[in-house]
Amino acid sequence: MGNKGFIRNNVNQFAFMYRLADLGLIQFSLYAATQLYGTAYDFQFFLLALIANVSYSFTAEMFWLYRSWRASALKEILFYTLLSWAIALLPVLMFVFFAKMAQEYSRLVLGYWIISSLFLLCGWRVLYRYLLFHLRKQGRNSRSVGIIGLSDSGCMLAEELLGHPETGYQLNAVFDDRTPDRLDCQYVHLMEGSVADGVKRAQNGEFDVLFIGLPFSAKARIESILRLLGDTTVDVHLIPDFFIYNLLHARIGQVGDIQTVSVYDTPMRGGWSLLKRVEDVVLSAVILSVMAIPMLLIGLCIKMTSPGPVFFLQDRYGLDGRRIKVFKFRSMHVTENGGEVVQAKRHDKRVTPIGGFLRRTSLDELPQFINVMQGNMSIVGPRPHAVAHNEEYRKQVDFYMLRHKMKPGITGLAQINGCRGETDTLDKMKMRIHFDLEYIRHWSLWIDFKIILATFSKGFVGKDVY
Known part of the structure; x- marks a missing residue:
């Protein structure tokens, strides 16, 4: 090799x-x-x-x-x-x-x-x-494309190609051995024959690019197709099947002369980790400077309206599942931090007079910029859950703990998509995890920038925030 x-x-x-x-x-x-x-x-x-x-x-x-x-x-x-x-x-x-x-x-x-x-x-x-x-x-600077296998990933690719003609990829035909009535895909009307027909047309030079969307479990089938396509000049690409496609930040690695594919990994490597840290420190310093007086006023209001500390420090999981202390303005008469933490509900009597307002507007989370400056949180990332909730949901939601492959954030993709507040059903938590893993899988500074902008317009409030 x-x-x-x-x-x-x-x-x-x-x-x-x-x-x-x-x-x-x-x-x-x-x-x-x-x-x-x-x-x-x-x-x-x-x-x-x-x-x-x-x-x-x-x-x-x-x-x-x-x-x-x-x-x-x-x-x-x-x-x-x-x-x-x-x-x-x-x-x-x-x-x-x-x-x-x-x-x-x-x-x-x-x-x-x-x-x-x-x-x-x-x-x-x-x-x-x-x-x-x-x-x-206009059809110039374009490439003729065919897809073999209308699996879930094959249909997703077809949607991308048809939805973005500006890429220069022109989808001309798809091929599958199953009959149209067995295919759950809206692009069956493009099907022009079996897999063997697709290979034959590729051998005849009708395609510039051919994508193979068969599941990776069909190893022998894929290998036989690749051998036949070895007699052509067509560019051949394998589409990862749905499971491989959803791996967490899969990337190519190398150990000596052997290449490997990471299955669960973090995007925070090398210079990218440094850039995200610079982003966090600069923005947090600006925000804490601007919000210093409002935070002081919030602290005074908390002390004047209810007995107890201004800040509430709760144990949560941070990067790689390590426990961290997360700062919040105290919004309840209690400071639950044990093996059982009851989520706030509508008209919850534990909420202080000013606590309801702080929670609805997310102002109770302002002290978490201190966590960001300390380095155990980011401005953008999966929201940290109480340890008790982590232990509960990691047993019920697939890939739950993978959300800790990045530092927890003050805001995130789940929050700007309406996933805030009480998770009184398992589906609500699954939706949060879905967005968290999507964020980690596709992370970039551009995504952080869009999430921060979206937070100002729709990320501070939520219908289930009490």
């Missing part, structure tokens, strides 16, 4: 040209800025742009900016472009400061350069994307 492995990451074949375009635009925009303000473009400006080139190259690679964005939202592309440029500017500003060269550079030139570079970096991506979409919708 050798140390080259047998599975490669999918990369954009034009990535080298995209890199050159970015680096050239950064240099050009600084040159244009100096000419606009009548400043000589000398070696000092070239050095500044060169530092920006190097740092931008690192940040862009870190955010996979040069991968294929065929099926990604434009907002996501622009978000990562902006983030890459913003982080790339830090070494530039550090160089200007520590080299004591601030007086050598015009602030107007630097300001114009920073803004114009961002505009150009984002602008050419928008124009190029719409040009490709226009060509693909």
